[in-house]
Amino acid sequence: MKYIKTAILVFIGIMIIIQFIPAGKKNISTTTSVYSLEKTMNVPGEILGNLKNGCYDCHSNNTKYPWYSNIQPVTWWLNSHIEEGKEHLNFDEFGNLDTESRAEMMEEMAEVIEEHEMPMASYTWLHPEARFNDNTNNAIVTWLKSQSENAVDKQNEKKTKTNESEGE
Numbered sequence: 651m652k653y654i655k656t657a658i659l660v661f662i663g664i665m666i667i668i669q670f671i672p673a674g675k676k677n678i679s680t681t682t683s684v685y686s687l688e689k690t691m692n693v694p695g696e697i698l699g700n701l702k703n704g705c706y707d708c709h710s711n712n713t714k715y716p717w718y719s720n721i722q723p724v725t726w727w728l729n730s731h732i733e734e735g736k737e738h739l740n741f742d743e744f745g746n747l748d749t750e751s752r753a754e755m756m757e758e759m760a761e762v763i764e765e766h767e768m769p770m771a772s773y774t775w776l777h778p779e780a781r782f783n784d785n786t787n788n789a790i791v792t793w794l795k796s797q798s799e800n801a802v803d804k805q806n807e808k809k810t811k812t813n814e815s816e817g818e
């Protein structure tokens with residue numbers, strides 16, 4: 651009994667102490683990016699809304715922080731997700747990718763959504779609004795795939811044209 655009490659006190663002590671460790675800068679941009687997905691492409695409103703709800707907290711320059719994000723160790727845990735997420739994909743930098751990379755990224759996004767890998771389960775557990783139902787999931791996946799194929803087609807068209815003009 652005594653050990654349990656000590657263990658609980660030590661745990662509480664650690665929890666209090668770690669609250670004083672600085673959390674670093676928040677992922678909140680003061681400027682709007684001209685390279686964002688919606689500035690680069692024509693995204694249907696509903697799809698954009700879903701992506702914003704489901705992905706932007708970890709894959710954009712603006713995270714909506716819930717109140718518990720100010721409590722350690724949640725802050726670290728969130729920050730590491732945001733940092734890692736943005737390394738893979740940043741919706742605010744989408745326009746900086748070349749056509750081929752955009753197509754690949756949209757294909758990859760479609761895959762992770764189709765396989766329910768994203769949004770991450772640990773995220774949708776706390777953010778029910780980010781849970782996609784089957785219809786929403788299908789709509790997003792279909793749109794992403796069609797856009798990805800479109801982009802590849804256009805790229806091929808361009809290549810064929812250059813080849814033709816080079817051949818003259």
Ligand code: HEC
Nearest residue numbers: 704705708731734735738739758759762763768769770773
């Ligand atoms: C809670 C934070 C979080 C949310 C929300 C989230 N992601 Fe991610 N995402 C990550 C992290 C962390 C990684 C890198 C590690 C990994 O692959 O699990 C990642 C990786 C990815 C990758 C690269 C996968 C790979 O295999 O390289 C894609 C694509 C992606 N996310 C798309 C999305 C899309 C689309 C959404 C919304 C439907 C979304 N993510 C929502 C955190 C998140």
